[in-house]
Amino acid sequence: MKTPFYKIAVLLILIISLSIYFLKRCPIEDYKQTAFFMDTRVDVAVYNTSKKQAETVIQAIFDEMQRLENILSKHVSGSDVNRINEAAGRVPVTVEPETILVTSRALEIAELSSGAFDPTVGPLVELWGWGTEKLKVPSAEEIDAVLPLVNYKAVKIDKDNSTIFLAEPGMKLDLGGIAKGFIVDRGREIAQQFSVKALFVNAGGDIGIMGKKPSGEKWRVAVQSPRDPQKWAAILEIEEGCVATSGDYERIFEEGGEIYHHILDPEKGIPAGELASVTIVASESMLSDALSTAVFVLGKDKGMQLLENLEGVEGIVIDKQGEIHVSSGLGDRIEIPQDE
Numbered sequence: 208m209k210t211p212f213y214k215i216a217v218l219l220i221l222i223i224s225l226s227i228y229f230l231k232r233c234p235i236e237d238y239k240q241t242a243f244f245m246d247t248r249v250d251v252a253v254y255n256t257s258k259k260q261a262e263t264v265i266q267a268i269f270d271e272m273q274r275l276e277n278i279l280s281k282h283v284s285g286s287d288v289n290r291i292n293e294a295a296g297r298v299p300v301t302v303e304p305e306t307i308l309v310t311s312r313a314l315e316i317a318e319l320s321s322g323a324f325d326p327t328v329g330p331l332v333e334l335w336g337w338g339t340e341k342l343k344v345p346s347a348e349e350i351d352a353v354l355p356l357v358n359y360k361a362v363k364i365d366k367d368n369s370t371i372f373l374a375e376p377g378m379k380l381d382l383g384g385i386a387k388g389f390i391v392d393r394g395r396e397i398a399q400q401f402s403v404k405a406l407f408v409n410a411g412g413d414i415g416i417m418g419k420k421p422s423g424e425k426w427r428v429a430v431q432s433p434r435d436p437q438k439w440a441a442i443l444e445i446e447e448g449c450v451a452t453s454g455d456y457e458r459i460f461e462e463g464g465e466i467y468h469h470i471l472d473p474e475k476g477i478p479a480g481e482l483a484s485v486t487i488v489a490s491e492s493m494l495s496d497a498l499s500t501a502v503f504v505l506g507k508d509k510g511m512q513l514l515e516n517l518e519g520v521e522g523i524v525i526d527k528q529g530e531i532h533v534s535s536g537l538g539d540r541i542e543i544p545q546d547e
């Protein structure tokens with residue numbers, strides 16, 4: 208006797224639905240997605256979870272990153288940072304808790320680095336034209352005119368009232384050296400809330416890692432050779448934590464045969480000149496992000512000294528001659544490929 212057509216159809220639908228259900232639930236090795244926030248490509252990968260959970264978590268992470276960009280970016284009109292800058296020298300501005308948190312951390316790192324990291328570099332960044340199409344080398348007079356506005360000590364945070372005030376008119380807060388680190392930290396926190404077993408986030412060189420790789424191996428993070436994008440200068444083996452790199456090759460322009468980059472020395476008003484790249488390993492991405500900029504400005508001697516004094520923070524400093532300097536705590540967690 209022939210099976211009626213509708214029975215076969217029902218069976219087929221059942222099989223297909225069940226397959227889709229199990230495919231979605233089955234643990235997958237890794238699941239990756241990419242988006243753009245803060246002018247930067249952000250890659251997120253979650254490991255050892257179902258496809259459905261991976262999609263949910265990554266969406267939650269991207270939603271939060273978008274919300275944070277809207278608060279912390281100077282390129283979004285009406286952001287907390289823009290409102291603070293517009294009210295400079297006039298009134299304190301009520302802001303979101305995250306703006307208080309990131310700005311407080313930025314001021315702590317400014318203090319730690321004796322102002323080598325300074326979140327009030329905004330007027331200098333603008334003078335050089337970063338973030339616009341019109342990049343140019345300013346005159347010495349132009350630089351001298353804005354240098355007094357670069358002064359992290361004139362940022363007044365009132366935690367009780369949730370306000371931030373820039374004491375001088377013309378001052379500009381610029382969280383570009385720390386905000387990407389913060390969105391990476393938030394990504395890790397969200398993954399933890401969703402009980403994800405392992406996560407890897409990379410926001411343009413600010414890397415955050417949570418949990419163990421499904422294979423049980425350690426995570427390996429490669430540090431690019433500053434003068435050859437095809438080569439690795441070092442490879443780091445890490446369990447968990449954050450790695451960030453600041454380099455003189457990341458954002459650049461050329462004028463009169465000279466190359467200029469975007470990490471500015473807040474004291475001199477020009478790009479910091481001694482180093483080619485700095486990589487920092489820490490347990491918090493805000494810290495690795497801001498410290499990579501700070502050490503880059505401080506240079507090898509003062510920068511290494513700062514790293515040696517900080518608990519739980521390690522780093523790799525590559526100077527303009529290509530020499531690699533490694534902080535004492537990295538031990539056998541670092542591999543330096545020999546040039547063939």
Ligand code: ADP
Pocket residue numbers: 323324325326328332337381382383384385411412452453454457458469470471472473496499500504
């Ligand atoms: P990238 O943004 O390429 O990862 P960094 O993390 O080093 O590089 O941050 C550089 C950004 O930080 C610049 O684009 C600028 O907005 C800001 N910045 C530049 N110089 C300093 C400084 N000395 N202190 C704090 N922020 C800085």
Ligand code: MG
Pocket residue numbers: 384385451452453495496497499500
């Ligand atoms: Mg950085």
